[in-house]
Amino acid sequence: MISVQQLSGGYDGKKVVDDLSFSVEKGKITGIIGPNGSGKTTLMKMINGMLPFQSGEVLIKDKPISSYSAKELARIIAVLPQHAESSFDFTVREVVALGRYPFYKGLLKHSTPHDDEVVQNSMEFTGVEEFADKSILLLSGGERQRVLLAKALAQEPEILLLDEPTNHLDLAYQMKLMDLLKDWVEGCQLTVVAILHDLNIASLYCDQVLLLDKGKMKAIGKPGDIMDSRMLQSVYKTNLSRQEHPQKAKPLIALVPRQQDERKDLSEIVLEATPETMIFRSPFSLKTMSSALIGGGYQWANTFVNRHVNKNYNVDDAQKEFEDYLFSISLNPNDTVGMMTAARLQDAGMVSVEEKGVKLLVASTVGTGNAVDAGRSWERKDQPMPIGTINIWIFMEGKLTDEGFVQAMMTATEAKAGALRDYGIKDPVTGTPATGTSTDSVCIAATQNGEEMRYAGTITPAGKAIGKAVYQTVGTAIENYRKRMLQP
Ligand SMILES: Nc1ncnc2c1ncn2[C@@H]1O[C@H](COP(=O)(O)OP(=O)(O)OP(=O)(O)O)[C@@H](O)[C@H]1O
Incomplete structure (x- = not known):
């Protein structure tokens, strides 16, 4: 679905992402993990066409990303950015309906009954329909995040790019959101690429995980291969310990705080x-x-x-x-x-x-x-x-x-x-x-x-x-x- 080939790029001629090559299969969830500043968002921006790259190529459905118009790309890819601030006093329904914009036809760009149905379903899926007529400015950070996810889903994309989607969400909504994505991925063959800071969420929900370290690919593979204490410790420069999930065949990563050995007699x-x-x-x-x-x-x-x-x-x-x-x-x-x-x-x-x-x-x-x-x-x-x-x-x-x-x-x-x-x-x-x-x-x-x-x-x-x-x-x-x- 997505093929990234020897991709390098960054800002003002400086390389932030260096020679990355990997592919993302249709109907799978790929997680991008790595420390702050390792280039995750920069990579994401290059995959969604927002940031031109210095060298290499990004193929979307086997065609170079540059061969798509912005509107064509918007019909395939939906993006949930990291800092999606909204300064307009739109209602929740209006914000979610913006996701249908790439599909509007004709000069007047009216929504069809199908568009309205998709908007309604997206709001129901993300549990925001109860705020449908409320201004987005009056919502909490987590509620706003769910509205923006509803907007992205309303786009009925083939590819969904998410930058820290569980940011601001309480535990229950983090799980709900990831379960929901998993359902969409399995049911609708949606392809998801998500930047995740929570290694345990990445382990539990991703089919493949890409670990970035200072703009380079440290490793890519199944969560079981990437959640390796030594490798993660060397990248995150912190004490970690791999544990087994009590009920799933998925590894969990526990933080091990540095502290003096307590005297225990x-x-x-x-x-x-x-x-x-x-x-x-x-x-x-x-x-x-x-x-x-x-x-x-x-x-x-x-x-x-x-x-x-x-x-x-x-x-x-x-x-x-x-x-x-x-x-x-x-x-x-x-x-x-x-x-x-x-x-x-x-x-x-x-x-x-x-x-x-x-x-x-x-x-x-x-x-x-x-x-x-x-x-x-x-x-x-x-x-x-x-x-x-x-x-x-x-x-x-x-x-x-x-x-x-x-x-x-x-x-x-x-x-x-x-x-x-x-x-x-x-x-x-x-x-x-x-x-x-x-x-x-x-x-x-x-x-x-x-x-x-x-x-x-x-x-x-x-x-x-x-x-x-x-x-x-x-x-x-x-x-x-x-x-x-x-x-x-
Ligand atoms: N618009 C920009 N102009 C110049 N430099 C930038 C810009 N955006 C990011 N950078 C720099 O590029 C590097 C990688 O940033 P990026 O946001 O891709 O990292 P990240 O892995 O997503 O980090 P985080 O986990 O903190 O979100 C950082 O050193 C950052 O300062």
């Missing part, structure tokens, strides 16, 4: 214990990875609740019930990791370890009535199981990578299985050594300061410390339980 974590709950309270947030009912997966938390429930605990929505419980004791589930157990909390095993630069605090509560050998669990029938859960809490000082978290979880699980084996805990159905119970949870909570720890496998310093502490605490909890059972 595990000795500042305080345990409040009652027969009902063990609550670890931390004055700082820890990054957690857990299989817990509350705060499962990755999150940041500063409160860790191991809650004792009755053996007969049975509610339909345990997560909701647990959240309500947390609220009732003035805790916010958003920064809490919460596990439940029918095991007695006073039997917990707890240990602090400081070895070879690894500092840990580990606590385990163990109920084994429900012990299972994971390798043989397929032999079990679907029958109600007696209650019993092993909950393991691992607090550690250090900056764990994602793979480090996963390895820490594996090491903890294997150490737990080792302890159960050595304490003779068996799967009652298969008679083989149990590896855990069917409802166990592990929480790894790391301070994320200091040296990066990439590995926490069984023979790394972190892995050895985790293995030892988990083995010990699970064993202690089993012993405590057995001792209590022997008491008269």
